[in-house]
Amino acid sequence: MGIAIRQIHPMFVGEVSDIDIGKPLSPDEVAAIDEGMIRYAVLVFHDQKLTDEQQMAFTLNFGTLEDARGGNITKPEDRRLHVGMNDVSNLGKDGRPLERDSRVQLFNLGNMLWHSDSSFRPVPAKYSLLSARLVNPIGGNTEYADMRAAYDALDAQTKAEIDELICEHSLMYSRGSLGLVDYSEEEKAMFRPVRQRLVRTHPATGCRSLYLSSHAGAILGMPTPEARILLRDLTEHATQPQFVYVHRWQPWDFVMWDNRRTMHRVRRYDHSLPRDMRRTTLAGDAPTVGQQA
Numbered sequence: 441m442g443i444a445i446r447q448i449h450p451m452f453v454g455e456v457s458d459i460d461i462g463k464p465l466s467p468d469e470v471a472a473i474d475e476g477m478i479r480y481a482v483l484v485f486h487d488q489k490l491t492d493e494q495q496m497a498f499t500l501n502f503g504t505l506e507d508a509r510g511g512n513i514t515k516p517e518d519r520r521l522h523v524g525m526n527d528v529s530n531l532g533k534d535g536r537p538l539e540r541d542s543r544v545q546l547f548n549l550g551n552m553l554w555h556s557d558s559s560f561r562p563v564p565a566k567y568s569l570l571s572a573r574l575v576n577p578i579g580g581n582t583e584y585a586d587m588r589a590a591y592d593a594l595d596a597q598t599k600a601e602i603d604e605l606i607c608e609h610s611l612m613y614s615r616g617s618l619g620l621v622d623y624s625e626e627e628k629a630m631f632r633p634v635r636q637r638l639v640r641t642h643p644a645t646g647c648r649s650l651y652l653s654s655h656a657g658a659i660l661g662m663p664t665p666e667a668r669i670l671l672r673d674l675t676e677h678a679t680q681p682q683f684v685y686v687h688r689w690q691p692w693d694f695v696m697w698d699n700r701r702t703m704h705r706v707r708r709y710d711h712s713l714p715r716d717m718r719r720t721t722l723a724g725d726a727p728t729v730g731q732q733a
C-alpha cells in the first residue's frame with residue numbers, strides 16, 4: 441500500500457500514513473510528499489522513531505539545508521546538537537532543562553510568539569521539519585495559521601492597502617516585545633533588520649499569502665506605531681480559530697510545514713520538565729524583496 445494523506449483541518453494540514461520516513465524514500469513517495477506540502481502546507485506524521493541522521497536524510501529529499509548561523513544567541517561551544525540540527529528543546533548541553541532565567545531560555549521563549557521561521561533572514565526558510573523526541577506532559581502544543589486563507593479572507597480595500605508594503609524583520613523586534621532589549625554589538629550586527637514583503641506569492645502555486653511574523657517590527661514609509669498597529673491587526677485577523685490548526689504532540693510525532701504559507705507558535709508548558717524537539721530547516725530559494733544596498 442502506498443502513502444496516504446488525509447486532510448485534518450478545513451483549510452490546510454494533511455495527516456500522512458503508510459510511510460516510514462526513517463527509510464530511504466522512493467521517488468513516488470518524495471513526489472507525494474512534495475504535492476502534499478503544496479496542497480496542505482503542513483504535514484503530520486505519527487510514530488516516526490528517527491535518529492538525527494535519519495531526520496537529516498529525510499529532510500534533504502526536499503531541498504538544501506539552511507545555514508543556521510545568526511538564528512539564536514547560543515554560543516557554538518554550548519550547542520547540544522550537531523550543526524544542521526536546530527535545537528528547539530528547553531535543554532542545555534548537559535541534557536537538563538535550562539535555568540528558568542538563563543538568557544538562552546528567555547530568548548527561546550520567543551518561539552511562543554506567532555512567527556514564520558527565519559523571516560529575519562534575507563532569504564527566509566522554505567520548510568521546517570520537527571521531530572518530537574520527548575514531549576512535555578502538559579501544554580506545549582504547536583499552533584499553525586494558514587496565511588493564504590487569512591489573506592484570501594481580507595476585504596479588497598485592505599488587500600489594496602497592504603499588497604505592496606515592505607516590512608523589516610529582526611529577532612530584536614520579536615525578543616524586544618518580550619522585554620529583551622540588551623544585545624552585544626556582535627548580536628546587533630547579527631540581528632540587523634532585513635526586508636520582507638508583507639504579502640508574498642508562493643512560487644509553486646502562484647497564490648498570495650500574508651507574510652507576518654513577530655519578527656516584523658517596521659514598515660517602510662510608515663510611522664512605527666502605525667506600522668505596529670497594522671501588523672497586530674493583521675496578526676489578530678490571521679490567527680482567528682478558523683485559520684488555526686492545533687497540534688497536540690505525541691512522542692515521535694513529526695511535523696513539516698511550509699514557512700512561506702504558514703505562521704506558528706508554541707504554547708506554554710512546564711519548563712522544569714524536559715522537552716526535546718529537533719528541527720531541520722530547508723533554505724528558501726529567493727528573497728521576497730530586494731535588500732537595501
Ligand SMILES: [Fe+2]
Pocket residue numbers: 551555556557704
Ligand atoms: Fe519556529
